Amino acid sequence: MSSDNRKYKWVGTRQIRPDGHDKVTGRAKFGSDFSLSGMIHGRVLRSPHAHAIIKSIDTSKAEALPGVKAVITSKDFQEQPAELKAAGEGMINYRDMTRNVMAREKALYDGHAVAAVAASTVEVAEAALELISVDYEVLPHVIDVDEAMKEGAPILHEEMVPSGMEVNGPTNIAKFVEFNLGDTKKGFEEAEVVIERSYKTEAVHQGYIEPHAVVASVAEDGQAQIWCCTQGQFQVRAFVAQLLGMPASSIRVTPSEIGGGFGGKTVVYLEPLATLLSKKAGKPVKMIMTREEVFRASGPTSGGSMTYKIGATKAGKITAVEATIKLLAGAFAGAPAGPACMCAVAPYDIKNVYVNGYDVVVNRPKVAAYRAPGAPISAFGAESIIDELAKELGIDPLELRKLNAAKKGTQAAYGPTFREIGYEETVDIAMKHDHYSAPLGPNQGRGVASGFWFNIGGESSATVNINEDGTAVVISGNPDIGGSRASLALMAAEELGIDYDKVRPIIGDTASIGYNFLTGGSRVTFATGLAVVEAAKDAVRQLCERAAKIWEVDAEGVIWENGHAKPASTNVGDFEPLSLANLAAQAPKTGGPICGHNAQNVQGAGPGFATHICDVEVDPETGSVSILRYTAIQDVGRAIHPSYVEGQIQGGAAQGIGWALNEEYIYNSKGQLDNPGFLDYRIPVASDLPMIDAVMVEVPNDRHPYGVRGVGEVPIVPPMAAVANAIENATGVRMSALPMSPPRLLAALDQADIKEAAE
Amino acid sequence: MESIEFQKPETVDEAVKLLQGADGNAKILAGGTDLLVQLRAHMIDPSVIVDIKSIDETRELNKNADGSYTIGAAVAGAEAHERGDITADWPGVIEAWDLIGSTQIQGRASLGGNLCNASPAGDSVPAMVAAGMTANIAGPDGRRTLPVEEVTAGPGKTNLKKGEFIVSFNLPAKPSNGGDAYLRLIPRTEMDIAVVGCGVALTLDDSGTVTSAKVSLGAVAATVLVVEDAAKAIIGSKLEPEAMSALDAACQAACKPIDDKRGTVEYRTKVAGVLARRAVSIAAERAGKN
């Protein structure tokens, strides 16, 4: 009965992606490619101050400039209640959201929007921005998470009351969370070796190549259309509806092709502004962020400051872990402290774990999701200290991980008991991989690290329409970031029994398909994929009914095989099988159009585990690190389209390597961002990386018909520690703070030399 | 929002007139790989843009009878690279020029632009200085020649007077037993700005003793540096460890860098010494092979 033993014709094959031709020829329409007749252009005035009271804004001169059609400030937005509502990725506080899209009482970071203008041209709009005068009272600011938690730190929100803890007076701590399993006191008593360390990571941007872009058009009757580059058109609809007080039925959002998101396009920045400007101006409004605006004003993921304590027996059994993880949230609450804590040591079977976390506001742009939000940060600490433990115990670092590996039946520190998981398999494969035993030269080192991510399901809708010529259209509602259209088409082709190139997958707007939760949490191929499979099964059921009608037999007497309706047995009768094309052609006579549909809130996401091996060479005189070889092993459940699974693994590893080596926000003493561009915000370039070897392990998720697990997030979890562990192996120097950029590494190497000389 | 006048003179004199006429707000356009970026970022706001690429002299690339080269100020990196002779004679100069940007940028980026953009981190500049290159300048008062190291005055500033521009460069004939090299440090492997750059040219005698040397550093001061003490440290030596340490120390002592987003003072200083040692070794190896 297990679906795993089935032989698949399409699932698991490497087909050309449906969006491939348009993307390589430049025909694909991304956010900024969309235009309407009569369209005008919007630009945003942004705060130059990291923290300032907005005493007044005078827009009169801007409004008087010829060509200016509308000017908005926070006064044009209604106040929102300070309650949490479920929407987007997690719980949404609309009081914060309206203040993030347009500063109200205070500007809370350099780049915070304070006004917006729509005008006949971009140039006029920019000239109008210069005519807006804002009276600021500049306040002291705070950028660093540890500083923000100190007594006497500048307070961002006087009224903020932290959840999960009690404090006297105002604080920048928005939230405290804790997770406890077993008894760590007892666990440490059982330990023969105990290590305690601190680690720090920088906030990093998702670095998507396509800047945020939108066209909004509000008609005289109040009906609004929004075309934008987003990870979730339904979330854009919900957010704009709430912020502007419009019914969801009056907003239709169409997602463009998307040039990367990685979690950063699950929120709104420009969409409510463009919609409001359009409403005021009576014309369609287009807005595109510059790269500088993307860096100054859109969400990075948190930076973190952590302490870890780990205890183990001499034989290598980890007996206890304690950790504190403090994450900066940017200007509004919402750092992924919970997931960071939950993922920290999730790959391991440890009986006594206590982890707590803080969500801390600072004068930086509000964080947004970024691949496995929180997990890479806590994993940098956990996987670094496990490496130190392995060294201390004299046990091979993979052997130590295997000794403590979580398996089916292990209770995770954050609560659940794992079902079918493939963590141990990733470690076994790493140990046997020829990379792990390849010789290393001088100044070279090897590091390993593992990672975990939950993956999610969520609300998903899909329609499979059978066309009159025997082809099919699959409509789903998730922007395709990683090749999901190809995977959905493959699963539909498999179910329908027709060729992949006869299935056309498209992404519907918010008015053309039922609700879909956003593209995030590695959910689309799994959850929307499940809805597509069920919708295809629904179409197949109808096709069987039509055959039954033609044959004048009971529908139960018809089965579907290889794209044909067949009698279930000779008892039913002796009929020639009817092909899908044949049944489609006869549809008008047998009951009309054949449309399969499914909508559900998908449960049963299978967690993802990965183990990475990284070789580096360190230039001891300059601190430069070259990544020589990189192997990423991951349990992918089942790779529906292996190339795109490998692409996800390689991309995640590449981003993690950037996070490890060079990426950081550089703020000047006034709290202004000094590197808002790709020149000085250094994501890796192609020549920085070797070909990343993606090794897929397939331990199917027992709650998906094809065994799918999300694959897009866990590959960014291990790299930072893998690189740090490799650098330690090469140099003997442990880097406990990111990024491990040449100046920082050289300073650490010199420090170690001085220490050695002194001893 | 003001409109920009675009001019494409065909003679040096016409260009000089245009530059002189434009109330101090004219900008020369060579490859445009700095200029257009600055224009789009609203960093500059010129009233006239004078494209010098239609002036033959700025596009010249000649090996002269004495073995020296004349390189037009607007010649693109790819054009020079494609000619084997300059690369064979002055690999360091070509390597430095070649490091500027990607393939696309190489189709445009000129030495005149790299020098006159006057970024302390311009990659070709230390290599040009080490090789002893000079700039041929035209202006309202006629022609003059300046050593490359005397062209820049500070970040974004040159010593060119109003109406002046660089027409071409002279690259000396390669001395026998001579070799040159350029190295830079960037945090990435491509698409980055030098944290430190070092150009070296030297000559050896038959015994392998350094007979002359010029060592130049970029990105460690407001303008490119010529480090005479560094040259002294190796002239007369066979690049023994002591000479190399003295070279390293001389380079470190010469650095006057700033702390910025690209590197700290300590880092730039230390790496200047490291790159100098490495560049000298490469240049010496090249010199020895002749």
Ligand SMILES: Cc1cc2nc3c(=O)[nH]c(=O)nc-3n(C[C@H](O)[C@H](O)[C@H](O)COP(=O)(O)OP(=O)(O)OC[C@H]3O[C@@H](n4cnc5c(N)ncnc54)[C@H](O)[C@@H]3O)c2cc1C
């Ligand atoms: C993607 C990218 C990567 C880059 N990478 C590097 C790099 O790695 N290293 C590096 O050093 N640079 C780099 N640059 C900067 C730039 O490409 C170089 O400085 C290049 O040499 C400039 O030459 P150009 O001909 O394009 O100059 P232009 O942009 O045409 O001119 C630059 C400046 O010099 C002036 N000017 C030009 N020619 C003359 C002349 N003959 N006389 C007087 N003034 C003149 C112009 O008015 C302008 O102010 C990069 C640029 C880009 C866009």
